[in-house]
Amino acid sequence: MKPVVTASLNQQAYFFEQDAFMRLEDYLHDANRVLAHNPDREEILRDLEQAIAERCPARARTASAVITLAELEPILTEMGPVTDPSSAQSQEHSREPGKDSADAEHTTHTGPADTAHTHRQHRAEYVRPPLEQISEGALLSGVCMGLSRYFGIEVSLIRIAMVVLTLISAGLAIGLYLFLMFLLPYAPVDLDGTPIRRWPRKIRGWVERARARLSGALR
């Protein structure tokens, strides 16, 4: 079992297995170090984050499909080591691609504490994703998918917990599900690739009509 980490890449949340997250952190930390004296450091780091985010599969924006180290490694290899054109000569020899990951590991653990601190403040911050229903990949309405993303727990485990809760609470958990179904907003449908099944689509239609009617009645 591996812990899952949410990271914000240029303000979009992605889910990583912890070792993949640490590798990504090393890469960005290394870039931060190489560019330490570059006046455009912040901007270049943002560009790099966005390029990495664009290469990450969009499905990794829910906790049910996380990015593994094996998936991240080729992405970072394609990105290549970060070089600083203003101090090109001095970097040249120390930055061969093959050696890079080993170098990065060392500097992360032995590097000066203050650099590591600023790096952590600016890059790859932990963010909690919004609590919403997610229709893609849902079985009913998407409440369990949403809870899965929010808590960073496999959606299957949430569903099992829901069933167990229903059994021991003599059906009360069904009420809880219905309550959340009408309360939680739906996440915008933008996670490409994952189809929405027939039932979640129907239920979402009902919920949205019921909400419209309710807000009409209250007005």
Add this chain to the structure above:
Amino acid sequence: MLSDNKLAPLRKGLLEFLVLKICSARSVYSADILRRLAETEFATQEGTLYPLLSRLRREGLLAYEWQESDTGPPRKYYQLTDSGREQVSALDHYWDRLNHTIANLGHCE
């Protein structure tokens, strides 16, 4: 056979010129630049390109504008500034002269 570590510094020096040339036709997204370079022996990675683009912008040779994208956050599209255009045509002339020099030196033997 020429060894690659003799040619690598040459390519490195020319990369800036090539990036400016790619930006001279129309405004381009960084992935477009990488794609154009990938077809040549100047294949480059983001880790090298982004710092270079930032430096060229700081030197006033390139400018960028944000454009909306269908698939994600807005993207930076780069294009040449007036002084970038001057630089490219100066480099073009220099390159012609260099070619001429190299060709002529060969014939002298």
